[in-house]
Amino acid sequence: MPGRLQNKSAIITGAGSGIGLETSLLFASEGANVLLVDVNVKAAESVAALIATRYPNVRAIAVKTDVGVEKEIKDAVDLAVKEFGRLDIMFNNAGIMHPKDDHALNTEEKIWDLTMQINVKGVWWGSKYAILAMRENKPDPERGLTQGGSVVNTASFVAIMGAATPQLAYTASKGAVLAMTRELAMVHAREGIRFNSICPGPLKTPLLMDFLNTAEKRDRRLVHLPMGRFGEAVEIAKGALFLASDDSSYVTGTDFKVDGGLTSCYVTPIGEPLLPPPSSLA
Template identity: 80%
Template structure:
């Protein structure tokens, strides 16, 4: 039975860990050839090995890139087209949440600038070069439509409602990602190029756990989570798969929230038992 991304080519940034790692494995299992981009090349190469074992019928390539550098992103997109002849899915997932990111009074300018360089400029460049590549994809003769592609930009629930623990630069950068994604979605809709934002809630990943480095910080986040637990990276990978696939063919410009109900909640009563992750999470 063909996979949901059969014969498609996907590029995933931040592919060496967290959402990027789980998405890389999942996209490959659904038939996509994948280009895995990470600043940590060894981590991305390790994911290539996992894919080779789990999905031997597809190809995976790892490359090192700093998404805060335009030339690195262009080179990664060029690699995808060179290796596989096209680009169908661009998942601009890489980002940072610096531990020194704080409120307006305490956040240093260097932290602000670094965060914007990676979280905002990096996504802009990823969109730019993905759009240029997707414009070259062929026309679907049966439908008479340009094939285009799907671009997924990782934003965050903090872009919609603000964070309980101060992280001003990250919050501002993710809000900008939402606005940029909506505008690009409108500009390129008639080209068959879809752009959607993925808005994770708090996840049990090294990125967030390093930031929520005290019991007080973690409990401050959990009080707003109706499910009483942090999300799992694979749960976001499944959402990204939906946005990448033709199942979401009539979706563009959306803020796709996968947040355990957080954005619909005011305060969750303390002391309620946490809802365990479903057993179906394992791939």
């Protein structure tokens, strides 16, 4: 059977690690050609090599891109269209959580500005140039291709609920992603361009584990997780696949929570977790 992304092309930012890595592998396994965008180009090249070995029927290209620089995002989108013929999926996933991000009294302006540059402007520019590319997409029923495309933006559960473990700039940036995604979804709905946010819960990825660098910090959060464990990047990748594919053809403007029930929780269950974490695709 053809994959859910057969003949489609995708850009994945932050493709070299974590959610981006797992999503790149999953999209390729479902038939998509992928442009792997990362400021760490060696990490992206490693993912591209892995895709070439596992899925020789698709193309994977790694490119060094700083999503905080508008021209570099434009160049990445132009490259995807040039190499693949069109852009069907844009996954604006790259983001930062600065270790010195704190509450309002302690967060330095330079930390705030850097976080907004990457997490908000990067998503804005990725969306902007994806729209311009997706407007050129023509329906091709024989190849299973439609007009428009799908843009998926990585937000966070912290954009929905507050926490007493502050990371003000990160939280504010992810709230901006939610609001921006909803507006983009409404403006471009009749062009066939869908916009959705994915809101991960706390994940066992380098980004968060480097931030939660002590047992005390990790335990402070685990006690609130209904499933009793951190999520895995591959679980977010599967959510991104749904939003990127035609399975979600009537879904736009959503805040898709993949958080193990955290944002619906008041009192956590008693007992040990029953579900083991899923295996990674990496």
